[in-house]
Amino acid sequence: MSTVDIPSEAQxxxxxxxxxxxxxxxxxxxxxxxLFKVMAxxxxxxxxxxxxxxxxxxxxLLDRKTKEMIAVAVSAVxxxxxxxxxxxxxxxxxxxGDGELVELMxxxxxxxxxxxxxxxxxxxPDIGA
Amino acid sequence: MSTVDIPSEAQxxxxxxxxxxxxxxxxxxxxxxxLFKVMAxxxxxxxxxxxxxxxxxxxxLLDRKTKEMIAVAVSAVxxxxxxxxxxxxxxxxxxxGDGELVELMxxxxxxxxxxxxxxxxxxxPDIGA
Amino acid sequence: MSTVDIPSEAQxxxxxxxxxxxxxxxxxxxxxxxLFKVMAxxxxxxxxxxxxxxxxxxxxLLDRKTKEMIAVAVSAVxxxxxxxxxxxxxxxxxxxGDGELVELMxxxxxxxxxxxxxxxxxxxPDIGA
Amino acid sequence: MSTVDIPSEAQxxxxxxxxxxxxxxxxxxxxxxxLFKVMAxxxxxxxxxxxxxxxxxxxxLLDRKTKEMIAVAVSAVxxxxxxxxxxxxxxxxxxxGDGELVELMxxxxxxxxxxxxxxxxxxxPDIGA
Amino acid sequence: MSTVDIPSEAQxxxxxxxxxxxxxxxxxxxxxxxLFKVMAxxxxxxxxxxxxxxxxxxxxLLDRKTKEMIAVAVSAVxxxxxxxxxxxxxxxxxxxGDGELVELMxxxxxxxxxxxxxxxxxxxPDIGA
Amino acid sequence: MSTVDIPSEAQxxxxxxxxxxxxxxxxxxxxxxxLFKVMAxxxxxxxxxxxxxxxxxxxxLLDRKTKEMIAVAVSAVxxxxxxxxxxxxxxxxxxxGDGELVELMxxxxxxxxxxxxxxxxxxxPDIGA
Numbered sequence: 001m002s003t004v005d006i007p008s009e010a011q012x013x014x015x016x017x018x019x020x021x022x023x024x025x026x027x028x029x030x031x032x033x034x035l036f037k038v039m040a041x042x043x044x045x046x047x048x049x050x051x052x053x054x055x056x057x058x059x060x061l062l063d064r065k066t067k068e069m070i071a072v073a074v075s076a077v078x079x080x081x082x083x084x085x086x087x088x089x090x091x092x093x094x095x096x097g098d099g100e101l102v103e104l105m106x107x108x109x110x111x112x113x114x115x116x117x118x119x120x121x122x123x124x125p126d127i128g129a
Numbered sequence: 130m131s132t133v134d135i136p137s138e139a140q141x142x143x144x145x146x147x148x149x150x151x152x153x154x155x156x157x158x159x160x161x162x163x164l165f166k167v168m169a170x171x172x173x174x175x176x177x178x179x180x181x182x183x184x185x186x187x188x189x190l191l192d193r194k195t196k197e198m199i200a201v202a203v204s205a206v207x208x209x210x211x212x213x214x215x216x217x218x219x220x221x222x223x224x225x226g227d228g229e230l231v232e233l234m235x236x237x238x239x240x241x242x243x244x245x246x247x248x249x250x251x252x253x254p255d256i257g258a
Numbered sequence: 259m260s261t262v263d264i265p266s267e268a269q270x271x272x273x274x275x276x277x278x279x280x281x282x283x284x285x286x287x288x289x290x291x292x293l294f295k296v297m298a299x300x301x302x303x304x305x306x307x308x309x310x311x312x313x314x315x316x317x318x319l320l321d322r323k324t325k326e327m328i329a330v331a332v333s334a335v336x337x338x339x340x341x342x343x344x345x346x347x348x349x350x351x352x353x354x355g356d357g358e359l360v361e362l363m364x365x366x367x368x369x370x371x372x373x374x375x376x377x378x379x380x381x382x383p384d385i386g387a
Numbered sequence: 388m389s390t391v392d393i394p395s396e397a398q399x400x401x402x403x404x405x406x407x408x409x410x411x412x413x414x415x416x417x418x419x420x421x422l423f424k425v426m427a428x429x430x431x432x433x434x435x436x437x438x439x440x441x442x443x444x445x446x447x448l449l450d451r452k453t454k455e456m457i458a459v460a461v462s463a464v465x466x467x468x469x470x471x472x473x474x475x476x477x478x479x480x481x482x483x484g485d486g487e488l489v490e491l492m493x494x495x496x497x498x499x500x501x502x503x504x505x506x507x508x509x510x511x512p513d514i515g516a
Numbered sequence: 517m518s519t520v521d522i523p524s525e526a527q528x529x530x531x532x533x534x535x536x537x538x539x540x541x542x543x544x545x546x547x548x549x550x551l552f553k554v555m556a557x558x559x560x561x562x563x564x565x566x567x568x569x570x571x572x573x574x575x576x577l578l579d580r581k582t583k584e585m586i587a588v589a590v591s592a593v594x595x596x597x598x599x600x601x602x603x604x605x606x607x608x609x610x611x612x613g614d615g616e617l618v619e620l621m622x623x624x625x626x627x628x629x630x631x632x633x634x635x636x637x638x639x640x641p642d643i644g645a
Numbered sequence: 646m647s648t649v650d651i652p653s654e655a656q657x658x659x660x661x662x663x664x665x666x667x668x669x670x671x672x673x674x675x676x677x678x679x680l681f682k683v684m685a686x687x688x689x690x691x692x693x694x695x696x697x698x699x700x701x702x703x704x705x706l707l708d709r710k711t712k713e714m715i716a717v718a719v720s721a722v723x724x725x726x727x728x729x730x731x732x733x734x735x736x737x738x739x740x741x742g743d744g745e746l747v748e749l750m751x752x753x754x755x756x757x758x759x760x761x762x763x764x765x766x767x768x769x770p771d772i773g774a
Binding site for chain 1: 255
Binding site: 466471472475485486488489490493496503 | 650683690
């Protein structure tokens with residue numbers, strides 16, 4: 001259970017509802033994710049964060065599927081169930097199957113292991129790396 | 130400085146040299162990375178780890194560039210300079226430029242922040258996520 | 259479910275009960291938190307840990323509310339539900355509301371993101387920092 | 388050394404220079420921190436990130452000194468030398484001394500330890516927590 | 517609930533079943549842990565990972581009990597409930613009691629705290645360390 | 646460079662010197678590690694922390710070598726160079742060689758990888774685990 005009240009969408013002020021409407025439209029979802037609802041306790045923070053989501057996840061040099069894969073990989077390493085679930089669902093809606101998800105996590109497994117091994121033995125970077 | 134001796138390639142036994150030769154060939158590099166050289170203190174571990182690298186990073190459902198991007202993202206979150214440097218170099222050798230690297234890290238930034246916010250407020254996953 | 263037995267307060271030896279009595283008094287609570295109950299499997303560790311809690315969380319150069327905020331921020335980054343819940347409850351008992359909690363977590367969000375971005379691009383500290 | 392080119396302030400386009408000018412003014416510093424300079428590879432990301440810094444670190448329900456302390460605590464747990472150095476310098480410029488910094492880190496020490504102990508023994512939250 | 521389908525043992529191809537049979541035998545368990553079942557979506561990854569488990573956890577310079585303790589300690593720091601539960605069960609089957617488990621976690625507590633304190637104050641290693 | 650002044654041993658008050666003398670004796674070293682010297686900014690914290698070190702690292706149910714191995718493993722996962730260096734040196738002084746250190750880190754590698762894989766696929770614990 002959240003440590004703060006999760007405001008309902010019906011409670012939103014006009015300022016907050018304007019952001020919520022954009023979020024529902026952008027994600028093609030009938031509801032606003034809890035992540036953004038809790039941010040509504042601080043409307044300026046909600047607004048600035050949503051602007052940044054649009055910039056970072058919107059069209060750019062990397063395609064959206066790659067970005068969603070990085071989102072899941074990062075959230076796995078940081079240990080965030082919420083984001084792992086939400087962005088795996090996004091990948092599935094793009095047609096990504098179980099085989100790809102396991103292959104993605106195999107890369108996370110491989111490097112998370114090597115990352116700690118290298119720290120534990122204090123191995124210096126290779127010349128020219 | 131490494132906490133264990135980093136064996137030189139010239140010291141390698143035949144068993145270890147067979148793996149080293151494969152590594153140099155696979156990476157198209159004239160030397161074996163320190164990561165694999167320290168593993169040579171335990172040849173069975175070196176061999177099993179290299180076999181797994183080939184499986185995980187070799188041809189599959191995800192392309193190599195995506196895998197290298199995930200390698201850099203994971204290593205950034207885990208805080209491993211060695212792997213960040215090595216796999217950023219790999220991405221650059223594939224033609225990835227500064228703009229793409231910054232966009233990649235923007236995704237890492239975005240989700241690393243949200244991951245901790247969600248934990249700190251104990252926000253439950255959305256219904257249907 | 260805990261991997262070790264959680265001893266009941268009624269089972270406590272005199273040595274352990276002396277610490278438990280202090281804990282109940284210090285926190286103004288009718289029960290001893292599970293954190294300290296599991297430590298009772300090693301009474302010397304319980305005692306030394308409680309002494310340190312008193313020193314670190316007791317009167318000093320920082321006020322208690324600031325310390326509780328740091329406790330929640332640290333526990334969010336480390337991913338500890340138990341401590342996030344316990345120390346958010348402590349903040350609420352001091353009158354901290356949802357707006358402040360979200361603002362606290364906005365700082366955690368901001369820096370957790372930047373921390374990983376800087377690692378991922380290996381950005382050197384600024385001269386004079 | 389950064390894995391991407393750190394653009395000089397002199398190279399900034401008008402769009403980027405407008406943000407840079409605000410940053411120098413806001414921090415009262417004659418130069419732009421490397422964190423923001425690397426972001427200039429993606430001007431929209433720089434702009435959205437700076438807007439969010441202003442919202443999160445600007446006036447609100449928590450005072451600036453508390454926010455800077457949380458910044459240092461979070462960066463310590465995430466292992467970011469850059470942010471630890473930059474925000475400790477900020478605290479010192481507000482008159483925070485070595486005693487307070489050690490007391491701050493004592494809280495980080497205490498909870499980082501307990502966080503992992505609780506995970507390792509799978510201790511459930513207390514009833515009513 | 518897992519984000520990917522967990523294949524039943526009955527569904528295993530001959531290639532996968534050969535690994536599964538070895539796993540059941542090695543662990544002396546009538547079933548294959550979910551960790552290995554999800555890997556079966558990528559049989560080459562399952563096989564290479566299992567080979568590595570045998571090398572790393574099999575006979576060597578450290579005894580099995582020490583390795584299981586390290587497994588639990590590492591999993592506590594990384595925040596993995598699954599591995600904490602599985603390898604604590606392994607320790608208990610070797611006769612390790614609650615007192616030893618608490619002492620193990622006391623070491624994890626002590627160093628997790630000091631690790632973050634040292635980062636937060638940027639304390640340099642001692643000469644000769 | 647440390648963000649706080651590292652007090653010299655010669656500056657120590659009688660209260661601090663009493664702890665320092667015990668530390669030098671306990672470690673059989675002619676100097677006090679920087680970890681404890683920075684704590685001297687807060688003598689009560691130094692004293693309580695040292696008492697806890699004695700309890701946790703002193704004689705108990707686990708032997709000292711096992712505890713030092715756990716210290717290195719935990720510090721590797723948490724990314725603390727200082728503690729990795731100090732406690733690897735302690736292990737070497739007990740006769741632990743490069744082969745054992747690599748085997749220790751192979752366990753850290755194996756589980757750090759699996760820990761993140763399991764989180765990334767949200768794999769539930771096995772029945773009976």
